[in-house]
Structures are given as C-alpha cells and as structure tokens.
Amino acid sequence: xxxxxxxxxFTLTASIAAMGMSWTLQAAETIKVGILHSLSGxxxxxxxxxxxxxLMTIDEINAKGGVNGKMLEAVVVDPASNWPLxxxxxxxxxxxDKVAVVFGCWTSVSxxxxxxxxxxxxxxxxxxxxxEGEEMSPNVFYTGAAPNQQAIPAVEYLMSEDGGSAKRFVxxxxxxxxxxxxxxxxxxxxxxxxxxxxxxxxxxxxxxxSDYQTIVSNIKKFSAGGKTAxxxxxxxxxxxxxxxxxxxxxxxxxxxxxxxxxxxxxxxxGIDTKPLVGNLAAWNYFESVENxxxxxxxxxxxxxxxAHNLPGADKAVTNDPMEATYVGIxxxxxxxxxxxxxxxxxxxxxxxxxxxxxxxxxxxTMDKTNHHLHKPVMIGExxxxxxxxxxxxxxxxxxxxxxxxxxxxNDKKPDYAVKSN
Amino acid sequence: xxxxxxRLILACLLLLPLGAYANDANDFAAANNSEQAQLLExxxxxxxxxxxxxxxxxxxGQISVDGEVKTLRLNNRLRGLIDTALASHQLLAVDPKxxxxxxxxxxxxxxxxxLKFLDQQLxxxxxxxxxxxxxxxxANLQLVDPDPAVRLAAVRLLGETGEPLARTRLENLLxxxxxTDASVRTAAETSLAQVKRKLxxxxxxxxxxxxxxxxxxxxxxxxxxxxxFGLLGVINMAHGExxxxxxxxxxxxxxxxxxxxxxxxxxxxxxxxxxxxxxxxAVGMVLERTIIRHLYGRPLETLLATWGISLIxxxxxxxxxxxxxxxxxxxxxxxxxxxxxxxxVLPYNRLVIIxxxxxxxxxxxxxxxxxxxxxxxxxxTQNRNMAACCGVPTGRVDMLAFGLGSGIAGLGGVALSQIGxxxxxxxxxxxxxxxxxxxxxxVGQLAGTVYAAFGLGIANKILEPQIGAVLGKILILGLIxxxxxxxxxxxxxxxxxxxx
Numbered sequence: 001x002x003x004x005x006x007x008x009x010f011t012l013t014a015s016i017a018a019m020g021m022s023w024t025l026q027a028a029e030t031i032k033v034g035i036l037h038s039l040s041g042x043x044x045x046x047x048x049x050x051x052x053x054x055l056m057t058i059d060e061i062n063a064k065g066g067v068n069g070k071m072l073e074a075v076v077v078d079p080a081s082n083w084p085l086x087x088x089x090x091x092x093x094x095x096x097d098k099v100a101v102v103f104g105c106w107t108s109v110s111x112x113x114x115x116x117x118x119x120x121x122x123x124x125x126x127x128x129x130x131x132e133g134e135e136m137s138p139n140v141f142y143t144g145a146a147p148n149q150q151a152i153p154a155v156e157y158l159m160s161e162d163g164g165s166a167k168r169f170v171x172x173x174x175x176x177x178x179x180x181x182x183x184x185x186x187x188x189x190x191x192x193x194x195x196x197x198x199x200x201x202x203x204x205x206x207x208x209x210s211d212y213q214t215i216v217s218n219i220k221k222f223s224a225g226g227k228t229a230x231x232x233x234x235x236x237x238x239x240x241x242x243x244x245x246x247x248x249x250x251x252x253x254x255x256x257x258x259x260x261x262x263x264x265x266x267x268x269x270g271i272d273t274k275p276l277v278g279n280l281a282a283w284n285y286f287e288s289v290e291n292x293x294x295x296x297x298x299x300x301x302x303x304x305x306x307a308h309n310l311p312g313a314d315k316a317v318t319n320d321p322m323e324a325t326y327v328g329i330x331x332x333x334x335x336x337x338x339x340x341x342x343x344x345x346x347x348x349x350x351x352x353x354x355x356x357x358x359x360x361x362x363x364x365t366m367d368k369t370n371h372h373l374h375k376p377v378m379i380g381e382x383x384x385x386x387x388x389x390x391x392x393x394x395x396x397x398x399x400x401x402x403x404x405x406x407x408x409x410n411d412k413k414p415d416y417a418v419k420s421n
Numbered sequence: 422x423x424x425x426x427x428r429l430i431l432a433c434l435l436l437l438p439l440g441a442y443a444n445d446a447n448d449f450a451a452a453n454n455s456e457q458a459q460l461l462e463x464x465x466x467x468x469x470x471x472x473x474x475x476x477x478x479x480x481x482g483q484i485s486v487d488g489e490v491k492t493l494r495l496n497n498r499l500r501g502l503i504d505t506a507l508a509s510h511q512l513l514a515v516d517p518k519x520x521x522x523x524x525x526x527x528x529x530x531x532x533x534x535x536l537k538f539l540d541q542q543l544x545x546x547x548x549x550x551x552x553x554x555x556x557x558x559x560a561n562l563q564l565v566d567p568d569p570a571v572r573l574a575a576v577r578l579l580g581e582t583g584e585p586l587a588r589t590r591l592e593n594l595l596x597x598x599x600x601t602d603a604s605v606r607t608a609a610e611t612s613l614a615q616v617k618r619k620l621x622x623x624x625x626x627x628x629x630x631x632x633x634x635x636x637x638x639x640x641x642x643x644x645x646x647x648x649x650f651g652l653l654g655v656i657n658m659a660h661g662e663x664x665x666x667x668x669x670x671x672x673x674x675x676x677x678x679x680x681x682x683x684x685x686x687x688x689x690x691x692x693x694x695x696x697x698x699x700x701x702x703a704v705g706m707v708l709e710r711t712i713i714r715h716l717y718g719r720p721l722e723t724l725l726a727t728w729g730i731s732l733i734x735x736x737x738x739x740x741x742x743x744x745x746x747x748x749x750x751x752x753x754x755x756x757x758x759x760x761x762x763x764x765x766v767l768p769y770n771r772l773v774i775i776x777x778x779x780x781x782x783x784x785x786x787x788x789x790x791x792x793x794x795x796x797x798x799x800x801x802t803q804n805r806n807m808a809a810c811c812g813v814p815t816g817r818v819d820m821l822a823f824g825l826g827s828g829i830a831g832l833g834g835v836a837l838s839q840i841g842x843x844x845x846x847x848x849x850x851x852x853x854x855x856x857x858x859x860x861x862x863x864v865g866q867l868a869g870t871v872y873a874a875f876g877l878g879i880a881n882k883i884l885e886p887q888i889g890a891v892l893g894k895i896l897i898l899g900l901i902x903x904x905x906x907x908x909x910x911x912x913x914x915x916x917x918x919x920x921x
Contacts, residue, residue: 040736
C-alpha cells in the first residue's frame with residue numbers, strides 16, 4: 001500500500017511538471033503520442049529499450065518533417081510493472097494529455113488491464129510483443145506475433161528432420177496467461193500431429209524462479225524416453241538460471257534442444273552464451289538478419305544509444321519487439337498521413353492494408369480486417385557472440401490467426417475486430 | 422639428422438590422406454542438409470583414420486575445401502551426427518582415453534549401421550575399460566539381433582548399467598509382441614528391475630543434493646540478516662540490496678580482470694570475495710552510522726527507513742549500470758559438473774557454493790564466539806546498558822556488527838552471481854526467503870539459521886517433483902505460517918535471561 005501511494009505521489013508531481021512543460025510547448029502545435037512502458041520494476045529489463053526505440057523512431061519521423069506537417073511529441077509515463085497502474089496511466093494519457101495514439105505494454109496481463117480503458121475512451125494502442133492471441137480489439141493494433149506466427153511454426157520445425165525429429169515435448173513456462181494459453185494451443189496442435197499426452201509434459205514456475213535443478217533433472221529423465229525438445233515460454237530473467245543449469249548439468253542442444261519464445265538478443269546480454277550454442281529461439285526478426293533496411297536500423301539504434309548515453313550503449317542490440325515498435329510507429333504515421341488526420345476512427349480505417357519495408361527484410365502488411373501484421377517466421381540458433389543464426393524461415397510473411405483454430409469454439413469467432421464487451 | 426627424417430616421413434603421412442579425403446570435404450561442402458546427414462551416417466559406419474581431421478573441423482563448424490577454410494551452417498541434427506561420426510573415428514585412435522570417450526558417446530547414439538564396425542573394434546580392443554564401454558554400446562544394438570542368445574547376453578549386460586536410456590530400451594523390448602523368446606523376456610524383466618533400482622538411487626541422491634544446494638543458497642542469503650536482524654534487531658529491508666551490491670562488485674571485479682589481467686580471469690571470483698565483503702561492509706557501516714543508529718528501538722521507522730534505502734540503492738544501481746541484467750560468466754572451473762552416476766551430475770558451481778556456505782558459517786561462528794569483537798557483540802545484544810557500563814563501546818560495536826552482517830551478505834552476493842541473474846532487482850527475490858529463514862530458525866541464533874536454511878531447501882526439493890514449483894512454494898509458506906503460530910520463537914529460542 002505504502003509503495004503505491006508513494007508512486008502515486010511521484011506521478012502526481014511528474015504529471016504536474018509534465019503539464020507545465022507541455023504548456024510551454026503548446027506554442028508550436030504538435031501531435032502528442034503516449035509511450036506506456038515500465039521503466040522500473042521487474043519488466044524494466046525488457047521494456048526500457050522499447051521506450052528508447054519509440055523515442056528514436058519519433059525523432060526519425062520528426063526529422064523527416066513529422067506527420068501532416070506537425071511534429072510528434074512523446075509523452076513518456078512509467079507504469080512501474082504494476083498492472084493496475086497501467087490502466088491508470090493509460091487513462092491519464094488519453095484524457096489529460098489527449099494523446100493521439102499510445103505505444104506500449106509488454107506482458108499480456110498489462111495489455112488486458114488497459115484494454116477496457118482504450119475501448120471505453122476510443123483510444124488507439126499499438127502492442128509490439130508476441131502474445132497468445134485470443135484477442136482482437138478495434139482499439140488495438142498488434143504488431144507482434146500471434147501463435148501461428150511464432151509458436152506453431154517453431155514446433156513444426158522441431159518435428160522436422162532438420163530440427164531433430166522430436167517426438168516428446170516439455171512445455172516449460174512461467175505461470176501466467178501467455179504461457180498457459182500458448183501451451184494449451186500447442187498441446188492441441190501436438191495432438192493433431194499424433195503426439196500422445198504421455199509424450200507431453202507441462203511444467204510451470206513462478207515469476208522470478210531461480211532454482212531449476214529439479215526441472216532440469218526431470219527434463220533429463222523425460223528425454224531418456226525418446227528424442228525430446230523443450231519449448232520454453234519462461235519469461236523475464238528466470239531464463240538465466242535455467243540456461244545456466246542446463247549447461248552445468250551437461251544437457252546439450254544436440255541432445256535436447258530448447259526453443260524459446262521470449263528470449264531475444266536483449267535477454268542474452270545477461271548470459272554467458274557459450275554453453276547455449278545450438279539452442280533455438282523463434283521470432284519474426286533477428287538482429288543478424290542481413291539486408292540494407294536492417295543494417296540501417298541497427299546502425300541508427302547503436303548511434304542513438306551512444307548519442308543519448310543509454311546504459312550499456314557500447315553493447316546495444318536490437319530485438320524483435322523493438323523492431324515491432326519501430327514498424328508500428330511508422331505505420332501509424334503513414335496511416336495518419338493517409339487519413340490526413342490523427343482521429344482514431346480515421347486512422348483505424350487508413351491502417352488497413354498499410355505496408356512498410358521492415359528491418360526483417362520483408363514488406364509487412366497490416367491485415368485488412370484482423371488488426372494484426374502479416375509477419376515472416378524465423379528460427380534462430382544461439383551463437384557464442386549472443387546473436388542468432390537463422391536456420392529456418394518462411395518464404396513469405398504469413399497472416400495472423402489471433403483466434404487459434406486449436407482452441408475449441410474459436411471457429412465461430414468473427415475475423416474482424418469487435419469490442420470485448 | 423634423424424629428427425628431420427622423422428618429420429619428413431610424418432609430413433608425408435599427413436599429406437597422404439589429405440589427397441584421398443579432400444573428396445570427402447568437397448562432397449560434404451556441396452551437399453544439402455539431408456545429403457550431409459547421409460554422408461555422416463555412412464562415415465560413422467565405415468570410419469577411416471584419415472577423415473578424423475575433416476570431422477574434427479566439422480565439429481568446429483569449419484571445412485576446408487581446396488585449401489580454403491569455410492564456415493558451415495550446421496543445425497542440431499547435423500551436430501549430433503557429427504559427434505557420432507567423430508566418436509566412430511576416434512575408436513581407431515591410439516590413445517585409450519579417446520577411445521573410451523568415443524565408446525561412451527556411442528552408447529548413446531550408435532546406429533544399427535555401425536554394428537559391424539563396432540563388432541570388429543570390440544574384437545580388436547585391448548584396453549579393458551574401453552572393452553566394457555564398447556560392449557555396452559554394442560549391446561544396445563544387439564537387442565534386435567536375430568539370434569536369441571546374443572539378445573540374452575545384451576539384455577543381461579544392459580542390466581549392469583544405471584543408464585536412463587537402458588531403461589527405455591528394456592521397456593520397449595518388453596512391450597507386447599516385440600520380444601518373443603521367453604528366456605530373453607524374463608532376463609529383460611530382471612535387468613529392468615536392476616536398472617530401475619540403480620536409477621532410483623541416483624534420483625534420491627540427486628534430490629538430496631539439490632535440497633542441500635538450495636539450502637546453502639538460502640543460508641548464504643540469510644546469514645548476513647541473521648546478524649543484522651537476528652543479533653542487532655534491525656529489521657533490515659535493505660539486506661537484499663547488500664546481496665545485490667555483492668553481486669555487482671563481482672561484476673566489476675570481472676570487468677577489471679578482463680581489462681587488466683585477462684590471463685587470470687579464471688580466478689576473478691576469488692578476488693571478488695574480499696572486494697564484495699569490504700564494499701558491502703563499508704556501505705553497511707555508513708548506513709548504520711548515518712541512518713539506522715538514530716532509529717534503534719523503533720522497529721517501524723527502521724523498517725520504513727531501510728526499505729527506503731533499498732529503493733534508493735536499486736535505483737542508484739539502475740542509473741549506474743542500467744536496468745538490464747549484467748553478464749557474470751562462470752569461470753571454467755565453476756562450469757560443468759561431476760558425473761557421479763549415469764543419471765546424477767553434480768554441477769561444480771553448486772558444489773563450491775555448498776562448501777563456501779559452510780565455510781562462511783564456520784568463520785562467522787568463530788568470529789562471534791572466539792574473538793573479542795564477537796564477545797562485545799554478544800554482550801551488547803544481550804544487555805546494551807550493562808555492556809556500556811562495563812566499558813564496551815556500544816556504538817562502535819553496533820557499527821562493526823552491522824558492517825559484518827552486510828559484508829557477509831556481500832559474500833552471499835558473490836555466490837548468487839554464479840548461479841543466477843545479476844540485476845538491480847536481484848535482492849528483491851531473496852529478501853522474503855531470508856526473513857523466512859531467520860524467523861523460522863529463531864532470531865538471534867546462528868545454528869537456527871543453518872538448520873532452517875537446509876530444512877527449507879530440502880523440504881522444497883522434496884515437494885517440488887510431487888506437486889510442482891508453484892504449489893510447492895505455496896505449501897511451504899503455509900507450513901511456515903502454521904509453524905510460527907505454534908512456535909513464535911522459531912526453531913531455537915534464545916535461552917536464559919535476555920533483557921531488552
């Protein structure tokens with residue numbers, strides 16, 4: 001209780017200060033955009049870089065003359081990894097700061113907590129992280145992957161010859177909505193591929209779990225029964241102790257490959273990657289992808305990090321959610337140009353079918369109806385320098401299926417966005 | 422000039438196969454993934470000494486084609502096949518150690534196509550260790566031999582091992598309609614029971630070890646608190662941040678080693694220990710002198726003040742080092758593990774931490790019970806006024822004791838940096854556990870802390886496989902609440918006349 005009121009007091013002062021600032025800037029007319037990422041608390045690890053990426057992208061757009069002749073002005077708030085605070089902050093952004101659009105959220109639980117606010121006030125949220133699907137709000141554009149753009153191709157790869165023809169699967173995750181839903185979908189998918197329940201083991205750990213001894217030795221035991229792969233939806237910094245334990249107990253990627261859905265370049269910065277070589281991750285973008293757009297993107301980011309003296313700037317890396325943030329902001333700007341307005345309804349209409357040449361090397365399209373990007377799927381192997389080597393990718397971007405066909409009842413859901421209630 | 426002559430002959434010998442096996446390299450480089458897999462499988466079945474170099478290179482991900490070294494794009498399947506092919510080739514090596522390793526690798530991954538080759542090698546093998554390893558590898562393949570006598574021998578041999586893989590193989594054999602010969606079936610059943618017994622021993626030992634290991638980590642995390650909270654009575658919410666500072670000291674020492682003494686990087690944790698101890702002890706003493714000493718006897722204010730300190734320290738570290746975790750690498754001597762049984766590997770870092778935790782406990786105990794400082798600390802905790810009357814400088818003792826507690830937390834931080842994350846929030850994850858251990862053990866008791874830490878660790882690890890990590894944690898918390906209700910003073914209460 002004490003902590004929250006302290007934070008409230010802080011935000012009150014901060015917002016007063018912000019109001020004062022915005023008043024002075026009112027002279028030159030700007031378009032305000034909100035950035036809603038945790039800059040403190042457990043999620044700060046992942047979300048801080050998204051905030052910086054959003055600021056860089058806004059600078060980039062402003063340098064080219066802004067949107068509809070007006071400069072963009074970022075309003076940064078810190079919801080402090082506190083899910084109810086996300087809702088409060090988004091209400092503040094929409095009603096007090098009157099932002100045209102908000103870029104933000106990482107965990108599904110934070111998105112779920114702001115969703116009613118955006119739907120009530122008809123705001124616009126761009127959500128940049130891969131997630132479990134099962135949602136399609138007219139007030140949200142999802143620039144991360146839905147399960148069929150990440151999880152399912154990843155498992156298909158593991159079952160293929162090149163992926164090691166896995167027969168048994170350990171579904172290991174942190175205990176919250178994203179891993180639980182993803183694993184539900186994956187279990188149904190594995191059933192459809194003829195994998196029996198005895199060959200699937202689901203294990204969950206609390207957030208911030210740091211002792212993986214038992215789990216790793218169980219994986220070892222399980223893997224004696226046939227070619228096994230681990231599908232990890234472990235989130236946040238629990239990944240470090242998990243991978244360390246894997247290495248120390250001598251479980252190599254050639255024996256039991258681990259494919260992760262929440263481990264990217266940024267997370268690997270905190271790990272000594274030498275023992276992890278050969279383990280996999282599935283994303284829609286890797287920093288190591290070679291194409292001119294990505295080269296510029298990575299260089300711009302490195303230069304931005306250095307110029308703004310971000311912590312660890314000398315080792316700055318890009319990752320998938322950062323790319324999704326970058327693409328999302330650019331697409332919004334293009335849509336606002338097309339609509340000649342930043343009105344939410346007009347922008348929403350203009351977003352349908354919007355395209356952007358993304359750093360992933362593909363031209364991504366915003367679907368005409370379902371508010372999700374068409375994205376390519378890539379599977380990368382961890383290398384000893386903390387980067388990924390792409391070992392498999394789709395030829396074309398694929399369309400998202402937010403309502404996974406592997407969850408019963410989803411076939412009746414409409415393929416266009418409707419408010420959740 | 423005999424040496425020159427030898428060299429010449431040696432060079433010729435080395436060059437000879439190069440010519441013959443350059444083709445292999447070319448074939449491999451030109452093939453696609455599935456063709457490469459086929460090549461590797463056929464190499465594994467028909468190894469020739471000249472190919473060792475090529476496969477060794479492949480394992481490093483490199484291939485030299487026409488004198489030009491290229492980097493390969495391998496995947497896990499190819500890596501596995503390369504390992505098998507290499508093992509197959511190493512069976513031809515002169516060094517029995519290499520042959521033994523190879524045979525052990527083949528126990529896991531040998532393919533039926535290799536049967537004939539393994540048979541030949543076994544007949545020619547002279548070293549007894551390699552022989553037994555090799556016959557086991559062969560036995561795995563002989564389970565499908567048409568001759569029942571061979572199958573029977575293989576099944577019996579598998580019973581001798583404690584390999585988890587042997588268990589699956591025997592279980593598969595015992596599936597209905599697989600093995601038809603009655604005598605082999607009975608032998609397989611006996612062997613399976615034998616293997617299961619061996620595996621059970623390994624499992625139990627493994628559980629006991631992970632319990633001890635978790636206990637030692639809890640102990641290191643809680644030991645500092647046992648002094649600042651247990652002895653001094655300061656509800657020190659900033660204790661977790663002392664652990665964090667210890668871990669960051671380790672990181673800084675590692676950075677310094679990387680920059681100034683990259684040759685000795687292996688030993689940075691040893692230097693990190695004193696550095697972490699003194700850094701955190703100094704921070705602790707400064708805090709005690711400036712803030713905490715004004716709040717003695719006012720537990721609520723102390724709680725708030727130390728909690729505020731913890732927030733400040735977290736944010737300070739976040740500003741200095743960034744919100745991201747920093748990388749603290751395990752040196753080679755702390756990586757990997759000791760293979761005790763086929764299904765039991767004891768990681769070195771955990772072994773070292775158990776020993777280290779015990780060493781810290783012993784040192785702390787000696788310090789508190791055998792030195793003048795310890796005597797003073799105990800006197801002050803038992804009766805501050807009386808101690809002051811006898812000439813004990815209570816203020817200084819408070820400061821030193823708080824510094825000692827913080828310093829020990831710093832040592833704990835060094836150990837934690839070797840098994841988990843190093844980030845600004847590191848301490849937050851341990852503060853609750855630390856208080857649990859100290860309260861459960863009995864405030865003011867070093868022995869209680871030790872018992873409580875190991876007790877919690879082992880209980881946790883016994884429960885986890887049965888009901889999962891999430892429920893296990895909940896159950897443990899519930900049990901502790903019940904226990905504290907029943908026995909508020911903890912496992913061990915301070916005996917005697919304690920005046921506060």
